[in-house]
Every structure is written in structure tokens, then in C-alpha cells.
Amino acid sequence: MSIVINEPGLIAEPEPIRSRGGIVWDTIRRRPSATIGATVLSLIIVCAVLAPWIAPYGLHEQVGPPFGPPSWEHPLGLDDGGIDMVTLLMWGARISLVVGFAATLVSMLIGGTIGVTAGYFGGKVDGVLMRITDYFLVIPDVPLMIVVAAIWGPSLFHIVIVIGILLWTSTARVIRAQVKSVRERVYVKRARALGAGHVRIVMRHVLPQVAPLLIANTVLTIAVAVFDETALAFLGLGDPSRISLGKVIENAFQRAAISSGAWWAIVPPGVVVALLILSCSLLGQALEDALNPRLRVAHVSARGFRLRPLVGRNADAL
Amino acid sequence: MRGADYLLKRTAFALVTVFIAVSINFALFRLAPGSAVSNLSRVPHATQETRQALKKQFGLDKSRGKQYVLYLQQLAHGNFGVSFANSQPVASNLRTAIANTLPMVLLGTLFAIVVGTFTGVIAAWRRGTGVEGATVTSALAFYSMPTHWLGLMLVILFAGILPTGGMTNDFLIDPSWWTHLQDVLKHMILPSLTLGLVLFGEYTLIVRSAMLETLGEDYILTARAKGLKPWAIVRKHALRNAMLPIATLVALSLGYIVAGAILVETVFSWPGIGRAVYDAVLARDYPMLQGAFLVLTVSVVFFNLLADLLYFKLDPRITE
Amino acid sequence: MSALLETEDLQVWFDLPGGGTLHAVQGVSLGLERGERLGLVGESGCGKTTTALALMGLLPANATVSGRVLLDGTDILRGAEETMRPHRWVDLSMVFQGAMNAFNPVKTVGSQIVEVLELHQRAVGRAARLRTGELLAAVGIPDDRADRYPHEFSGGMRQRAAIAMALACNPSVLIADEPTTALDVMVQAQILELLDSLCRDFGLALLLVTHDLPVVAQLCDRGAVMYAGELVEHGSVDALFHAPCHPYTRLLFAATPDLHGDGLPASIPGAPPRLDRQNEGCPFRPRCDRAFARCVDQRPLLRTVAPEHGAACHLNDVAAEVAH
Numbered sequence: 001m002s003i004v005i006n007e008p009g010l011i012a013e014p015e016p017i018r019s020r021g022g023i024v025w026d027t028i029r030r031r032p033s034a035t036i037g038a039t040v041l042s043l044i045i046v047c048a049v050l051a052p053w054i055a056p057y058g059l060h061e062q063v064g065p066p067f068g069p070p071s072w073e074h075p076l077g078l079d080d081g082g083i084d085m086v087t088l089l090m091w092g093a094r095i096s097l098v099v100g101f102a103a104t105l106v107s108m109l110i111g112g113t114i115g116v117t118a119g120y121f122g123g124k125v126d127g128v129l130m131r132i133t134d135y136f137l138v139i140p141d142v143p144l145m146i147v148v149a150a151i152w153g154p155s156l157f158h159i160v161i162v163i164g165i166l167l168w169t170s171t172a173r174v175i176r177a178q179v180k181s182v183r184e185r186v187y188v189k190r191a192r193a194l195g196a197g198h199v200r201i202v203m204r205h206v207l208p209q210v211a212p213l214l215i216a217n218t219v220l221t222i223a224v225a226v227f228d229e230t231a232l233a234f235l236g237l238g239d240p241s242r243i244s245l246g247k248v249i250e251n252a253f254q255r256a257a258i259s260s261g262a263w264w265a266i267v268p269p270g271v272v273v274a275l276l277i278l279s280c281s282l283l284g285q286a287l288e289d290a291l292n293p294r295l296r297v298a299h300v301s302a303r304g305f306r307l308r309p310l311v312g313r314n315a316d317a318l
Numbered sequence: 319m320r321g322a323d324y325l326l327k328r329t330a331f332a333l334v335t336v337f338i339a340v341s342i343n344f345a346l347f348r349l350a351p352g353s354a355v356s357n358l359s360r361v362p363h364a365t366q367e368t369r370q371a372l373k374k375q376f377g378l379d380k381s382r383g384k385q386y387v388l389y390l391q392q393l394a395h396g397n398f399g400v401s402f403a404n405s406q407p408v409a410s411n412l413r414t415a416i417a418n419t420l421p422m423v424l425l426g427t428l429f430a431i432v433v434g435t436f437t438g439v440i441a442a443w444r445r446g447t448g449v450e451g452a453t454v455t456s457a458l459a460f461y462s463m464p465t466h467w468l469g470l471m472l473v474i475l476f477a478g479i480l481p482t483g484g485m486t487n488d489f490l491i492d493p494s495w496w497t498h499l500q501d502v503l504k505h506m507i508l509p510s511l512t513l514g515l516v517l518f519g520e521y522t523l524i525v526r527s528a529m530l531e532t533l534g535e536d537y538i539l540t541a542r543a544k545g546l547k548p549w550a551i552v553r554k555h556a557l558r559n560a561m562l563p564i565a566t567l568v569a570l571s572l573g574y575i576v577a578g579a580i581l582v583e584t585v586f587s588w589p590g591i592g593r594a595v596y597d598a599v600l601a602r603d604y605p606m607l608q609g610a611f612l613v614l615t616v617s618v619v620f621f622n623l624l625a626d627l628l629y630f631k632l633d634p635r636i637t638e
Numbered sequence: 639m640s641a642l643l644e645t646e647d648l649q650v651w652f653d654l655p656g657g658g659t660l661h662a663v664q665g666v667s668l669g670l671e672r673g674e675r676l677g678l679v680g681e682s683g684c685g686k687t688t689t690a691l692a693l694m695g696l697l698p699a700n701a702t703v704s705g706r707v708l709l710d711g712t713d714i715l716r717g718a719e720e721t722m723r724p725h726r727w728v729d730l731s732m733v734f735q736g737a738m739n740a741f742n743p744v745k746t747v748g749s750q751i752v753e754v755l756e757l758h759q760r761a762v763g764r765a766a767r768l769r770t771g772e773l774l775a776a777v778g779i780p781d782d783r784a785d786r787y788p789h790e791f792s793g794g795m796r797q798r799a800a801i802a803m804a805l806a807c808n809p810s811v812l813i814a815d816e817p818t819t820a821l822d823v824m825v826q827a828q829i830l831e832l833l834d835s836l837c838r839d840f841g842l843a844l845l846l847v848t849h850d851l852p853v854v855a856q857l858c859d860r861g862a863v864m865y866a867g868e869l870v871e872h873g874s875v876d877a878l879f880h881a882p883c884h885p886y887t888r889l890l891f892a893a894t895p896d897l898h899g900d901g902l903p904a905s906i907p908g909a910p911p912r913l914d915r916q917n918e919g920c921p922f923r924p925r926c927d928r929a930f931a932r933c934v935d936q937r938p939l940l941r942t943v944a945p946e947h948g949a950a951c952h953l954n955d956v957a958a959e960v961a962h
Contacts, residue, residue, distance in 0.1 A: 135335050137570075138622055142577035143595065143614045144342070147607055150599050151346055223462075230464045231581055235596055249467055253585070263474055270467030278462035296534030297698040300541075300548045300556070302444050304719035305697040308649075308704035446699065536738040543696055544754050544803075545726035554753075555742050562744075634787045635743060 023212050027290040028283070034290075037282030044276055048093035057084040059091050059243070067262035077264035079248070080255040085264060088248055089272055095244035096226055096273070099160055103225040106164025108171060108218055115175025116210070120183055120202060126176070133172050141166040142231060149237040156239045163228045171217050175210060182209045213291050220284035223277045230273055245269045245276075321630060328626040332619050339615040343608055344389050398612070399605035403597065408609040412591065416613065418485060419590030422506050423579050426513030431568065434518040438525025442533065443552065453522060461519030465578045469512040469585035481505045483587040509586040513578045517571065524567045528560040535559070562633050569625030572618045641669040641708075642843055643693070643730070643811050648705035650688050650697065660914045662688045664867040665705075667940075670811065675837065675844040677854030677875065679890070680864035683910060689864070690813050690847045694730050695722030728758055731809040733800050736829070737820030740800045741788035747796075748774075748784025751803045758807045773802040777832060794825035801832060805840065812837065815847045830857060851891060855879065860946075863887050866910045866921040869940060873947035883949035885926045920952065928953060 028034045047054070057063055061083065068078035076085035118129040145162050152158045182188065188205050232238055233246025234253070252258075252265040392398075398408035434457075441453040460468075473482045481487065485505050486498070493501065532538065533556055541551045576592075583592035591610055598606035650663035663685045670676050678686045691697055693707055695718065707715040707722075709729060714721050734740050741750055748770050755766040771781035777798040788796060797817060804812060814833060818826040834857055837844045846858055854861050855875055862872040863886065871884040882888040889906050908925040911917050920926070920933040932952045940950040941958075 134331070135338050138335050138619055139339055139342075139615055140573040140576040140618045142573070142580065143611045146580070146595060146599060147343075147346060147611050150602070150607060151604075227464060231466065231577060234464075234466045234581065235584065235599055237599065246464075249464070249470070253466075253470065258470065258473055258477070266467070266470050266474070270464060270471070273464050273467065274459070274462045277464075278458060281458065281462060296531075297700060298442070298445060298530055298533035299535075299539040299696075299698060300533055300551050301446075301699045302548070303446070303699045304548075305695070305699060305701040305703055307715070307718045308702050536734065537740060537742040539696060540734065540740045541742070543694060543726055543732050545723055545728070545757060547723070555745075558744055559742065633744060635789050 023290060024215055024287060027287055031286045031290065033282045034286035037279040037284075037286065040275055040279035041283060044093055044272070044279070045097060047090055048097050051087075051090035051094050055087040055090045057087045059083070059087055061087075067257065067260050067265060069262075070264055076268050077262065079265050080251065080257065080262075085268060088243065089245070089268060092243050092245040092248045092269060093272060093276070095156070095239075095242045096229055096246065096276070099156065099163070099229045099244060100222045100226040100276075102160040103163035103167065103229070104218055104221045106161060107167035107221055107225070108214070110165065111168030111171030112175055112214060114168065115172040116179050116202060116206065118172070119176035119179025120198070120206065122180070122183075129172075130176070133169050136166070137169045142228065145228060145232060146235060146237060149232055154237055154239050156242055159229065159232060159237070159239060163225050163232075167221055167224060167228075171214075171221060174213060174217050178210050178213050179206055182206050212287070216284050216287035216291060218284075219280050219287065223280035223284065226273065226276055226280070245273050249273075324630060325627070328623060328630075332623040335619050336616055339619070340390070340393065340612065341386075343612055344386055347604060347608055393612075398609035401606045402603040403601050403606065408605050411594065411606060412609050412613055415589065415591040415594045415610075418588065419579060419583070419592060422510050422583075422588060422590060423513065423575060425506060426510035426578075426582075427517060427575060429510065429514035430517035430521050433514070434521025435525050435564070437518070437522045438527075439529055439552070439557070441522065441526040442529035445530065450526075454526070457519040457522035457526075459519070460515050461523065463516060464581075465512060465516050466581040466585050468516060469509070469582055472508050472512055473585070476508060480508055482508060485589050505586075505588075509582045509588050512585070513575070513582050516578060517575065520571060520574070521564075521568070525560070525564055528563040528567075529556060531563070532556045532560040558632075562629065565625055565629050565632060569622050572621050572625075576614050576618060642672045642674075642710060643670040643845075644668065644706075644708040645689075645693065646706040646708065648689065648692055648707065649703065650685070650692055651702045653700040653702075654914060658914050659702075662867055662913060663692065666864070666867075666869045668862055668869070668872070670843050670845060672810070673837075673841050673843055674860065675846065675858040677858035677861040678845060678847045678864065679849060679851060679854055679861060681849055681890075681910065684864045685867040685913075686847045686864050687815055690732070690815050690845065693813060693845070694726055694732060695719060696732075727754060727804075727809060728807045729809055730811045730813065731804040731807070732813045732815065733797070733804050733817050735816040735819050736793060736797050739788065740803075741796065743788050745787075746785050747788055747791065747799050748786075751784070751799075751806055754803060754806050760807055769806075773806055774799065776805075776836075777802040792825075793821050794828060797821065797825075797829055798832060801829075801836065805836065805842075808840070809842070811843045811845065813845045813847070816849070817846075818848075818850070818853065833857065863890065866917075867913055868921065868950065870922070870951070871949040872940075873944070873949075877944070877947050881944075883943045883947065883954055884922075884951045885928050885953070886922050887949070889927070932956075 028038045062081060063084055064074065064078045064082050066078070066080045066082050068074065068082065070077040074084050074086070076089070079085060079088060114129050114133065118126040118133075145166060148162045149158060152162070183206065188201060191201050191205060229238070229244060230246030230249065233244055234250045236250065238244060238247050238250070248269040249266060252262070252269075257263075257265040396409050398412065400406070401408050401411055404411070437453050437457065441450045441457075444450050463471075476482065481504055485502055487501050487505075490497065490501060533552075538551060538555060541555050542548075546554070579590065580592035580595050582588065583590045584596045587593065591613060594606060595610045595614075597603070598610060645666055645668050648663055648666045648668075649661070652660040652662055654660055666685075666689050668676070668678075668689075678689065680686045688697070692703060695707075695715065697703060703715065703718075705715065706713045709725060714725055741747055748767065751770040751773060752766040755761045755769055760766075761769045767784070770784055774781050774784060779795060779798055779802070783791070783795075783799075791799065801817075812833075817833065818829050821829065830853060833844065833846075836842065844857070846854065848854060858875055860873065861875050861878045863870050863878070863884065865886050871878065871882065871887045873883075878887055879891050882891060886906075906925055911921050911924070918937075919935045920929070920938050923929045923933040926933065930952070936952065938950040938952045938955065940948050941954060942948050943954050943958075
């Protein structure tokens with residue numbers, strides 16, 4: 001198997017995809033940004049999932065005065081209700097992750113379906129679907145989310161749906177582009193010629209090829225969903241019966257943590273959210289890069305090419 | 319005229335989008351089950367007569383279809399209803415709010431564009447060096463911070479040094495024009511900075527990406543072959559071309575700018591349209607909420623159209 | 639008298655994104671005399687374009703170069719970018735592949751030619767615009783086209799404009815890298831015609847990089863064949879066609895279809911060796927029809943087999959040994 005040099009781009013072609021699940025794993029192992037992203041994300045998920053068992057104190061257990069400062073027993077201090085911050089963060093991460101994943105699932109289902117349908121059938125169907133997508137793309141999501149959440153009422157379910165129905169647009173576009181290119185491939189055309197039904201073709205041929213890109217997009221969407229949840233919670237539209245990281249921040253804000261000097265009630269939850277978004281972004285971006293590699297090298301940069309002193313290899317000169 | 323077609327198409331698209339937003343607005347409030355519908359005429363503290371008058375005005379006694387038409391007519395006349403909170407017409411509330419928001423948001427966005435472009439170009443230029451790594455990492459870090467949280471961080475950091483709430487100092491009595499301006503600007507620093515910092519992170523990444531893409535183009539190689547010096551190539555050829563994808567992507571970030579504005583104004587109690595949204599949500603002031611949503615959407619659509627026009631001007635290849 | 643343009647043991651390595659290096663050019667020594675036309679041929683990926691780019695120092699930051707590039711006897715590669723840049727366009731200029739966007743799409747074609755005139759101080763302002771008109775006329779483009787954008791030109795016209803731009807500063811060497819790929823057949827012929835007459839009229843030396851052998855036969859006096867980053871044979875076009883001294887050359891030239899095909903012989907089975915690792919023996923051995931024992935572990939060196947004719951093949955060495 002030779003390496004083709006795309007002259008004058010002059011970079012070796014990326015290693016061919018060995019197996020479909022493989023490329024995701026491959027990227028995580030090989031690219032440092034993906035490794036970091038995946039590791040941090042997994043850590044947070046693990047902590048959140050195991051929260052009921054590994055949280056140091058009870059979620060509603062008052063263990064000290066309101067806004068108690070950090071100490072050995074409570075490394076991150078206490079919130080306004082005297083509850084341990086570390087515990088709050090773990091439980092909060094649970095809800096944030098649940099909302100993030102659930103909303104992303106909703107948006108993936110909508111966006112994926114629309115993308116596949118538009119890309120696969122093309123023509124009029126494609127035109128109409130993309131028109132609709134374009135309109136939704138322009139309408140700003142957060143204000144619409146706020147309006148819908150305000151009318152519908154705060155509950156976890158509502159929040160998930162609200163975020164989900166507004167995030168699908170970028171997924172739809174990306175998937176559509178990918179499906180379009182897959183559709184033109186030889187084996188798909190052959191399957192059509194042999195009379196395979198549309199559903200079968202989509203399931204067996206199109207989806208597997210589209211899956212890695214879908215995963216990359218999913219991860220990036222989770223980042224946005226988590227952000228949206230914190231925003232909604234901050235504006236008082238979160239589910240009042242559940243504590244998410246966004247709610248922790250909102251509580252601190254509402255109960256005047258700043259004027260009490262209780263920075264520990266505000267800084268840590270934000271850091272966790274930022275880490276969550278950062279790790280998803282790193283992972284998702286690395287996956288996308290791996291699937292759509294930029295094969296071209298910059299022709300100009302601050303550093304020029306390097307010179308090595310003459311290496312002797314005797315050949316008769318002309 | 320070149321591309322008259324294109325301009326017409328984009329304008330038509332903008333108008334249709336606004337129409338859709340308006341309809342969504344109507345659907346959400348008038349058709350939604352529950353209290354929202356009947357709330358529309360329930361201005362608190364209003365007399366029975368006022369209520370009846372409002373009921374008639376909004377046609378709540380008529381069919382849905384007729385309500386829709388009435389709604390459109392009222393909008394066309396600039397009638398956005400009456401706010402529950404202060405019993406003032408929503409339209410005038412919004413007018414003040416927008417006037418307050420625009421300068422703050424523009425300052426923040428400008429900061430983000432200027433600094434973001436600068437760092438993005440540097441990162442692309444110094445590809446593969448520590449400078450690029452550091453720039454990208456900090457850009458990613460700022461990009462990942464929730465806007466409202468960053469605002470709170472800045473409040474903690476700068477409390478006492480810069481004003482952290484409101485748009486003006488309430489204790490200034492009858493200030494001169496110049497003092498007033500200075501006062502407002504001082505109050506504007508933190509909210510604009512918050513908005514700008516998160517935005518700049520995204521822009522750095524976008525600009526860097528666009529620059530790298532551009533620097534790999536064939537005509538850049540030709541420019542180098544022609545004997546141009548590296549920085550001259552960037553200045554004369556690359557920057558101009560990289561502006562194209564940057565313009566589009568800035569347009570796409572408008573949705574985020576709106577979200578950011580709402581959050582920032584809430585944190586800093588800035589009396590703009592974002593804060594109006596927050597207050598409206600708290601007070602369940604539906605007319606205000608509706609009106610604000612509409613204004614925000616129309617603004618975004620408008621700026622998107624502007625971006626389309628800018629793109630059209632920058633790229634001679636667009637004719638259709 | 640030294641050749642106009644020479645390379646001595648030119649080597650180029652590229653750093654690969656996943657680590658490791660690709661040895662793209664492995665010791666190429668070429669010479670080009672004044673007014674001479676040399677065709678540099680080989681299949682895709684053999685390193686011919688990299689070699690051409692290296693002559694002008696147009697390699698990216700992930701490249702490492704060694705060897706010498708002599709222009710009129712002076713090593714211009716000595717100081718890397720700094721010593722190469724002054725010679726670009728004024729001594730050596732280049733025309734790229736027909737498919738490439740040599741012109742910046744957001745600027746007019748004319749302005750980009752003026753840019754080159756002003757940069758090298760051949761003309762300024764009005765005089766530059768006039769000169770641009772003359773250059774375009776010389777390649778058959780009416781001068782009102784100068785204010786048009788590249789996308790308004792057809793592929794062939796764009797290439798002609800690129801040639802006009804390449805000649806703007808009166809270089810002594812023109813490097814043409816696959817100038818006719820992706821252009822349609824009729825246009826290809828026109829472009830070649832144009833190159834032929836311009837080189838003749840201006841006494842230019844031409845280095846034509848291509849995988850298309852009939853073109854070499856038509857335009858060039860001499861040819862050099864590259865395989866897997868190495869120069870495997872060089873000589874007059876006549877000699878290469880009728881008396882090749884390397885199996886690859888023989889198979890390559892024999893496989894040339896009669897019509898203007900897309901060049902590459904589908905008939906040599908196998909693929910070139912990977913350049914990101916050290917290879918033992920002759921790089922062509924796996925695909926060679928005359929390989930023998932020595933080819934497995936000894937690299938053949940480029941040796942003179944006849945006056946002005948060199949090849950790197952053990953078969954020649956054996957023949958030479960036997961003759962003694």
C-alpha cells in the first residue's frame with residue numbers, strides 16, 4: 001500500500017479507515033486534544049453517575065452555616081443553604097448531563113432524520129427541507145427557547161424538548177452533505193439497481209458511513225445543549241425541583257453570594273460547566289478533523305523550510 | 319446591476335423569515351393552552367372596563383383566524399400590546415431598551431472581532447509553534463465559559479474598581495452631557511467585556527481556521543513564487559480572501575450574541591432588551607416577552623441580511 | 639561553461655503529521671543549459687513536482703532540503719528562503735497546473751500582473767498597465783480582459799494569462815508544472831504551441847514537468863525520468879524513446895497510447911514503494927520484468943551509459959562489467 005503525495009499539497013494521505021467504529025477510537029487514541037477531551041468528559045460522567053454513592057454528604061443535608069468557607073472537610077465550602085459544594089457539584093453534573101444528552105438525542109433524531117431524508121431523496125424534498133432548516137437557522141435559538149419555556153412551564157422534560165427542537169439545524173446540514181456524497185457511491189447505486197428498498201439501503205449502507213460524523217456532531221451538540229441549559233436555569237426557567245449546575249450558579253446569584261464574598265459558591269460550578277463544554281468541544285472538533293482532514297499545507301508561514309548540510313551520496317553528476 | 323437577482327432573493331428570504339417568526343410568536347401565545355391566552359388581556363391592576371377594551375382590541379372574543387389577521391394588522395401599526403409590569407405600551411418600552419442595548423453589544427462585538435482577528439491571524443501565521451498552542455488554548459477556554467458565569471467572575475474580580483451594575487450612577491444628580499457619557503461608558507466596560515471575551519474565543523478559532531484554509535490555496539503559492547515576501551502575501555492576498563468565510567461565520571454567531579446579551583444584561587442589571595426579557599420572564603409579562611422576542615428575531619434577520627450584502631460586495635464570484 | 643540551472647544531489651524530506659518523515663526527493667542531479675528544453679517525467683507521486691518547486695524554494699514549513707541549486711554557478715539554496723527569493727520570477731518563473739487557481743479570485747487578472755511588474759520594478763502605474771496589455775496580447779488575450787476577474791476567463795485563457803504573467807520580468811528559465819492537465823484537448827494543443835513559440839522567441843530554457851510523454855516528444859530536446867523520488871534515467875528524447883536504458887523508462891514509453899490519453903500506463907502492475915521508510919535495493923524491483931539477484935539488496939547508482947545519457951540500473955552495470 002503506497003502513500004500518495006497530493007502534489008503540490010505534498011502531504012501523505014491519511015491512513016484509510018480500517019473499521020467504522022475504529023476511526024472514533026483511533027482518533028481518541030492518537031490525537032492529544034481528543035484524548036484530553038475524552039478523558040475529562042469520562043471523568044465528569046463517571047463522577048456524575050456515581051454521585052449517589054460517592055458524594056461525601058447528602059444533597060439536602062445542611063452541614064454548616066450558609067456560605068461556609070472552604071475547609072478540610074469541605075474543600076469547596078458550602079452554599080447558601082449550608083450544603084456541601086462538592087456534593088452539589090456531583091449531583092448538579094448529573095442533571096446537566098441528563099439534560100445535555102437527552103436534548104442532544106432529541107435534536108439528533110430530528111436533525112438526523114431530516115438530513116438523511118433530504119440528502120437521500122434530493123430534489124424537491126431536499127429543497128423544501130433545506131428551506132425550512134435555513135429559516136430555523138436564522139431565528140435566534142435562546143430567545144425562542146426562553147419564550148417556549150416561559151409559556152410551557154418549567155420541568156425537566158419541557159427543557160429537554162425545548163432545547164432539542166432548536167439544535168437540530170446544524171446536524172441536519174452536516175448529515176445531509178454526507179448522505180449526498182455516500183449516495184453517489186458505487187455500492188449504493190448497485191443496491192438500488194438490484195431493487196433494494198430505500199429503507200434497507202439507508203439502514204445498511206448509508207447510516208454506517210454517516211455514523212462517525214454523526215457522533216462527532218453529537219458531541220459538539222452536547223456542548224451547546226449544556227450551555228443552553230445553564231442559560232435557561234440562570235434565567236429562572238430551569239426545573240425548580242432539580243439541581244443542575246446551571247441552577248447552582250443561579251442560586252448563588254440570587255442569594256447574593258458575591259456580596260457575601262462567597263466566591264466558592266460561584267466559581268466551581270462554572271468551572272465544571274466550562275470543563276464539560278471544553279472537553280466536548282475538543283473531542284468533537286478532533287473527530288470532525290479526523291473525518292474531514294485538511295490535506296493542504298499552508299504555503300506561507302512564519303517559519304520557512306529548513307536546510308540540511310549536504311548529505312553525501314555519490315552519483316555521477318550530469 | 320450585477321447580482322440584482324441575488325439581492326432580491328436574500329431580501330425576500332429575510333422577509334419570509336420575519337413572517338415565520340411573527341407567526342410562531344402568534345402561535346405560541348394565542349394558541350398555547352392554559353393561562354397565557356387569557357393572560358393577554360389581564361393587565362394587573364386594570365379596571366374591568368380596561369380589560370374589556372383590551373379584550374376587544376386583541377380580538378380575544380373572535381375566532382383564531384381573525385385574531386391572527388388582527389395581530390398582523392396591529393404589528394404593522396407598531397402596536398405590540400401593553401406591558402403587564404408597567405402598563406405602558408410594549409413598543410415604547412422596547413424602544414428604550416434597544417437604545418440601551420445596542421452600544422453595549424456593538425462595543426463587545428467590535429472588541430471580539432478586532433482582537434479575535436488579530437489572534438487568529440497570529441495563530442495561523444505561527445502554525446506549529448508554542449504561540450499557536452497558547453492562543454488556541456486560551457481561545458477555547460474563553461469559548462467554553464458560560465457567559466453569565468464569566469460575567470460573575472468579572473464582577474468578583476473588578477468589584478470596587480469598575481461599576482458592576484446598572485447603566486448609570488444613580489447618585490449623580492443632573493450630570494453634564496460629558497459626565498453622563500463617561501459614566502455610561504464606565505458602566506459599559508464590564509458587560510461589553512464579558513460578551514466580547516466569550517465571542518473573541520470563537521472568533522479566534524474561526525479566523526485561524528479560515529486563514530489556514532486560505533494559506534493553503536494555490537494562488538498563495540503563486541504569490542510566493544512571484545517573489546512576494548511572506549508577510550506581504552498575508553496582507554495583500556490572504557487577509558482579503560479569509561474575510562469571506564469570516565463574514566459568513568460572524569453572521570452565524572448573531573444568534574449567540576443575542577443569547578449573550580440577555581445573559582450579560584441580567585448579570586450586570588443593564589437596562590437593555592436582554593434584561594427586559596429576563597424581567598418579563600420573572601413577571602410572566604407575556605406581551606413584553608412576545609415583543610422582545612420579535613424585536614430580537616427581526617434584528618438577527620436584519621444583520622444576517624447585512625452580512626449577505628457584505629459577502630456579496632467582497633466576493634466578485636457571486637452573481638446569482 | 640557551466641549550465642544555466644543545475645542541481646546537485648537535491649534531497650527533500652517532509653515531516654508527516656503523525657510523526658516520521660517522507661523522503662520525497664532522493665538525490666536528484668539535473669542540468670539545464672541556456673535555451674534548452676528538458677522534460678521531467680514520471681508517474682504521480684514520484685517527486686517531480688517537489689523537485690520543480692525546490693528549484694525555486696517554494697517548499698512549505700514542514701520540508702527539509704539539502705543539496706545545491708546552482709544558478710549560473712552560484713548556489714542559491716545556500717541561505718534557504720532568503721537567497722532563493724531574490725531570484726523568483728526574475729530569473730526563474732513558473733506556470734502551474736491548468737487546474738490550479740494561479741490567480742487570486744477576488745482581484746482582477748490585470749492587477750495581478752501589474753503587481754509583479756511593480757514588485758520587481760519593471761514598470762509602475764500607467765506604464766505597468768500598458769505593459770500588462772502587451773504581455774496579454776503576446777499570448778493572444780485582448781487587453782480589455784485585463785480588468786476582468788479570473789472566474790470570467792476560460793481555463794485555457796487563464797493558463798495563457800498565467801504564462802504572460804510568468805514572462806513579465808524576463809526570466810531565463812521557465813518551469814512549467816503539468817501546464818496542460820485538466821484542460822481539454824484542443825486547448826492543450828494551443829497552450830503547447832504557445833509555450834513552444836514563446837520559448838523560442840525569448841530564448842527561454844524550459845523545464846517541463848509532466849506525466850504526458852507525447853508532450854515531451856513534441857516540445858523537449860532532453861528528458862529526465864523520475865521514479866520514487868530518484869532520477870532513474872536522463873538523455874535526449876530520442877534516446878529515451880528508442881534506446882531506453884532503464885526498464886521503467888522502457889515500459890513507460892512503450893505503454894504510451896497513440897491517442898492523447900491521460901498519460902499514466904495502467905499496464906505496469908504494482909505501485910511505487912512507500913517513501914516514508916528506508917527501502918533496500920532497487921526501488922523499481924517489485925515491478926521490474928528484468929530484476930535479478932543484485933537488485934534485491936543493492937541500490938543502483940546513476941551511471942553514464944552513452945554520451946549525454948545516464949541510467950541507474952544494474953543491467954547496465956552488468957553489461958559494462960561483462961564488456962571488460
